[in-house]
Amino acid sequence: MSEVRSVETGRRPRGFTQEQLDWVPWVEPIALADADETQRPLLEGDRGVGPYFRLLARNAAVLAHRSANDKEIFYGREGLSRAERELAATVTSRHNGCEYCASVHSRFTSALSKRTEDVQRLLDEGNGVRIDEKWDAVIDFVDALAANPPRADADHLKRLRELGFSEVELHDLVLSTASFSWANRLMLTLGEPEVPGGVSEI
Incomplete structure (x- = not known):
């Protein structure tokens, strides 16, 4: 049976959630059994289970670069x-309206910060939420950087530096958002x- 289902049969989430969601492709992903020698190493482990990476594996070179980029x-x-x-990643996904990425x-x-309630407030209220000085500065910078065109400016960086973010940390923040x-x-x-x-x- 094809994994590509019509829009009408799917049940869309009603908003942003921390609950696990499925993702339904609109283009047929490759079957794991049909992966060639270039695609197969990119789909080892969990990556071969869901449709997303099997769809991206149709262009193996791009998936290889994307996976290396993500890991780094x-x-x-x-x-x-x-x-x-x-x-x-969560703030960027909230800004762009990507419910699936935001859920993941x-x-x-939440798991890494142990701040599940604060994370849920971010999902519920959006990137204008106020949580605490450090998270607010991160949220405001990331939201401005994710905008099209970007609105991030020197004041955002100054605020983060004053809160103790190093140049390496700021670089990582930019890369995560991008x-x-x-x-x-x-x-x-x-x-x-x-x-x-x-x-x-949901």
Whole structure:
């Protein structure tokens, strides 16, 4: 059976959530059994399970660069904390309206920061939410940087530096935002989020 379902049959989430969502592609992904020697290494482990990476594997060279980029930005050992990188991904996804990415990365943010209620407020109220001085500065900078055209300016950076962010941390914050601006656009143009079967509509 094809994994590509019509828009009419899917159940869209009613808003931003930390609950797990499915993602339904509008273009047929490759079947894992049909992956060639270039595609197969890119789909090892969990990446071969869902449709997203199997769809991106249709252009293996781009997926390889995307995966290396993601690993370097979100799993680097120095610089910005992983929780703050995930916060940037969540804020970017909230700005761009990507419910699927926001659900994934808000869960990471909650797990790493232990601030589930604050993360939920961000999802519920949007990027204008006020939480605390440090998170507010990150949210405001990321939201401004994710805008098209970007609105981030020297005042945003000055505020972050005054709160103790190093140049390396600021660099990581920029990369996290840029990476998810790209990821959101892929998710939003190639498919849509869906509430998993058997779960009440979120």
